Amino acid sequence: MIKDLIIKNRxxxxxxxxxxxxxxxxxxxxxxxxxxxxxANLQPLKYILSCEPEKNERIFPHTHWAGxxxxxxxxxxxxxxxxxxxxxxxxEIRDSFGCDHGIVAQSILLGATEKGxxxxxxxxxxxxxxxxxxxxxxxxKILLTLALGKPREKVVIETMGKxxxxxxxxxxxxxxHVPKRPLxxxxxxx
Amino acid sequence: MIKDLIIKNRxxxxxxxxxxxxxxxxxxxxxxxxxxxxxANLQPLKYILSCEPEKNERIFPHTHWAGxxxxxxxxxxxxxxxxxxxxxxxxEIRDSFGCDHGIVAQSILLGATEKGxxxxxxxxxxxxxxxxxxxxxxxxKILLTLALGKPREKVVIETMGKxxxxxxxxxxxxxxHVPKRPLxxxxxxx
Numbered sequence: 001m002i003k004d005l006i007i008k009n010r011x012x013x014x015x016x017x018x019x020x021x022x023x024x025x026x027x028x029x030x031x032x033x034x035x036x037x038x039x040a041n042l043q044p045l046k047y048i049l050s051c052e053p054e055k056n057e058r059i060f061p062h063t064h065w066a067g068x069x070x071x072x073x074x075x076x077x078x079x080x081x082x083x084x085x086x087x088x089x090x091x092e093i094r095d096s097f098g099c100d101h102g103i104v105a106q107s108i109l110l111g112a113t114e115k116g117x118x119x120x121x122x123x124x125x126x127x128x129x130x131x132x133x134x135x136x137x138x139x140x141k142i143l144l145t146l147a148l149g150k151p152r153e154k155v156v157i158e159t160m161g162k163x164x165x166x167x168x169x170x171x172x173x174x175x176x177h178v179p180k181r182p183l184x185x186x187x188x189x190x
Numbered sequence: 191m192i193k194d195l196i197i198k199n200r201x202x203x204x205x206x207x208x209x210x211x212x213x214x215x216x217x218x219x220x221x222x223x224x225x226x227x228x229x230a231n232l233q234p235l236k237y238i239l240s241c242e243p244e245k246n247e248r249i250f251p252h253t254h255w256a257g258x259x260x261x262x263x264x265x266x267x268x269x270x271x272x273x274x275x276x277x278x279x280x281x282e283i284r285d286s287f288g289c290d291h292g293i294v295a296q297s298i299l300l301g302a303t304e305k306g307x308x309x310x311x312x313x314x315x316x317x318x319x320x321x322x323x324x325x326x327x328x329x330x331k332i333l334l335t336l337a338l339g340k341p342r343e344k345v346v347i348e349t350m351g352k353x354x355x356x357x358x359x360x361x362x363x364x365x366x367h368v369p370k371r372p373l374x375x376x377x378x379x380x
Contacts, residue, residue, distance in 0.1 A: 002301050003225075006222050006226060006297055007225050030373065030377060032196050033376075034373055035196050036196060037295075037296075037311055039311075039313055041356050041358050041368060042356060043356060043370065045376065046378045047376055048380055068231075099289045099290075099292030099333075100289075101289045102292020103289075103296045106226065106293045107196055111193070111196075121293075135380055136380055166233060168231050178231060179231070180224055180233065183221055186224060186237055187238075188236045190238055190324045190326055
């Protein structure tokens with residue numbers, strides 16, 4: 001059931017760093033993106049794959065993690081992602097940004113979840129520094145970085161409380177709680 | 191397999207208009223959106239549901255269809271969508287647009303595909319006229335309209351030819367062909 005997969009596909013931020021993800025697995029995930037919808041079928045998105053520790057280390061320092069969790073700046077050594085897919089827009093194909101990157105990011109992460117992996121969509125990226133670190137030509141705009149790995153944390157969805165606070169939080173057992181707005185609040189009666 | 195579902199989930203534009211889609215089905219699809227990722231977990235998206243012929247008729251005239259197909263302005267009577275989910279951004283929660291609407295649109299359409307339905311993400315919308323037709327308050331920005339129904343057309347993916355033409359096209363048997371860029375073209379070696 002797609003519902004089970006969507007629920008299982010949470011934002012994971014701690015991984016078994018030693019768990020290898022192959023280049024072939026990343027290519028299979030990009031294939032899912034390739035089969036996904038694109039505005040006017042232009043398909044302006046390109047993908048940089050990384051699954052080697054050395055290349056991963058060039059990406060990791062330029063990603064920002066879980067802004068709401070105080071005193072936690074991101075996964076520690078041993079808990080870092082073992083792969084990345086960086087989503088770029090090829091400005092020679094289109095220079096305005098729709099929501100294609102959201103569509104493909106969801107396809108990729110659902111595919112990763114099915115494979116027993118998990119990940120996190122990271123939009124908070126130090127653009128120009130990452131561009132330099134990977135020597136990404138100017139024609140590509142960096143839209144989103146997907147961090148991937150074998151999750152080593154528990155993430156649970158709960159319904160947002162009456163206080164309206166949507167900040168995710170971690171309990172004393174390191175379980176990550178994600179408050180979601182109730183269904184009736186997000187359906188608009190007109 | 192998620193791959194099968196993603197491949198089956200094509201942009202459909204002709205439907206069995208008499209095939210009913212219930213309010214409850216639409217709510218189940220929005221539930222999939224609710225469980226999907228949201229930037230900083232803000233969840234600014236709201237949803238308008240429509241599955242009654244009268245309400246559908248207020249939406250349909252303000253959607254634009256399949257720009258590449260000449261001499262075809264959209265589905266005819268009897269082929270129109272039997273439901274819509276309109277995705278809005280609640281500007282009181284966030285007034286900048288990330289890719290949340292792409293993420294949830296993919297979740298919703300994969301859910302619809304699993305239910306034997308299909309649909310189309312329509313970004314080309316006559317915003318202000320649709321706003322008036324449905325009396326949508328100004329605080330909501332219309333991001334995307336998902337047209338839904340029981341597909342009555344065949345849509346096939348093929349690999350883009352060497353001419354680089356990505357325009358979808360219809361053959362004499364009314365089969366809709368969608369050229370996708372080859373995998374090796376969309377993976378960027380850096």
